[in-house]
Amino acid sequence: MSYFKLMPKHIDDYKKNGYIIIRNFLSLEEITKLSDAAWGDSVIMRHAFDLNDKTGKKTKLTSWYFPGNDIYGFLTRSKRIVGSVDKLIAGEGAVCHFHSKLMQKEPRVGGAWEWHQDYGYWYKNEFLFPNQMISVMVAITDANKENGCLQVIKGSHKMGRIEHGFAGEQVGASQHYVDLALKTMELVYVEIKAGDALFFHSNLLHRSEANLSDKPRWSLISCYNRITNVPYNEPSKSSITPLKMVPDESLLEWKTEDITEEADFANKSQVHKKNS
Numbered sequence: 050m051s052y053f054k055l056m057p058k059h060i061d062d063y064k065k066n067g068y069i070i071i072r073n074f075l076s077l078e079e080i081t082k083l084s085d086a087a088w089g090d091s092v093i094m095r096h097a098f099d100l101n102d103k104t105g106k107k108t109k110l111t112s113w114y115f116p117g118n119d120i121y122g123f124l125t126r127s128k129r130i131v132g133s134v135d136k137l138i139a140g141e142g143a144v145c146h147f148h149s150k151l152m153q154k155e156p157r158v159g160g161a162w163e164w165h166q167d168y169g170y171w172y173k174n175e176f177l178f179p180n181q182m183i184s185v186m187v188a189i190t191d192a193n194k195e196n197g198c199l200q201v202i203k204g205s206h207k208m209g210r211i212e213h214g215f216a217g218e219q220v221g222a223s224q225h226y227v228d229l230a231l232k233t234m235e236l237v238y239v240e241i242k243a244g245d246a247l248f249f250h251s252n253l254l255h256r257s258e259a260n261l262s263d264k265p266r267w268s269l270i271s272c273y274n275r276i277t278n279v280p281y282n283e284p285s286k287s288s289i290t291p292l293k294m295v296p297d298e299s300l301l302e303w304k305t306e307d308i309t310e311e312a313d314f315a316n317k318s319q320v321h322k323k324n325s
């Protein structure tokens with residue numbers, strides 16, 4: 050079986066647009082295995098929490114710092130992701146895992162995510178170098194306009210970090226700057242299928258609408274950092290602990306080891322540090 054390999058064109062596109070979409074990043078067998086594991090995962094359910102959007106709609110997620118030998122960890126630590134991240138982010142030195150989030154946008158209730166840059170949040174953790182941070186979203190279900198897929202403003206990572214304030218229990222980018230960005234930059238709906246992946250820069254403006262459909266929208270988002278980008282306001286050492294990469298085959302070889310407390314699950318105030 051052949052696995053995704055990052056090409057120079059991907060790097061050029063990432064630099065230009067702030068994101069790349071990789072279709073069929075996981076094979077059908079892999080995504081079936083991942084989604085079967087995720088649906089019934091009682092540990093994930095136990096550690097899930099809600100974040101309210103501006104209208105009070107809840108969006109559910111489970112987040113952790115340290116990827117282990119469970120199926121999510123094997124994906125997060127896979128060569129096809131870590132090797133690609135190493136080529137996409139700036140700087141030199143080990144690639145580390147900041148945190149992963151299993152996003153569970155449930156039918157009819159899954160709330161919106163306001164316009165933001167991930168570095169809008171992570172700046173508050175006092176990371177200094179946004180170019181050394183990236184998120185990788187792997188779709189566990191299909192994501193489309195109906196179930197509130199991600200929307201991005203193409204090229205907005207080049208604006209640098211813009212002002213953020215409160216938006217419900219989330220942090221939202223200044224609407225004024227979002228409106229200005231939309232005058233010249235394209236709004237893209239990231240409609241992807243289960244098993245597709247999106248790599249995106251920490252300063253890329255993105256949002257998603259509530260899931261008003263009768264289908265769930267689940268994804269795994271893993272966020273990475275370069276070891277040299279030390280956060281000065283972050284108790285977890287995950288983002289400066291070198292990742293132990295595993296071969297791409299590991300995902301299909303995974304048998305039954307569940308995610309454990311060693312993953313160090315986060316609560317909502319840890320993941321989404323608010324402006325202070």
Ligand SMILES: O=C(O)CCC(=O)C(=O)O
Nearest residue numbers: 152162167199255257270
């Ligand atoms: O999954 C979504 O709809 C949005 C998630 C997001 O924007 C984030 O985690 O930063």
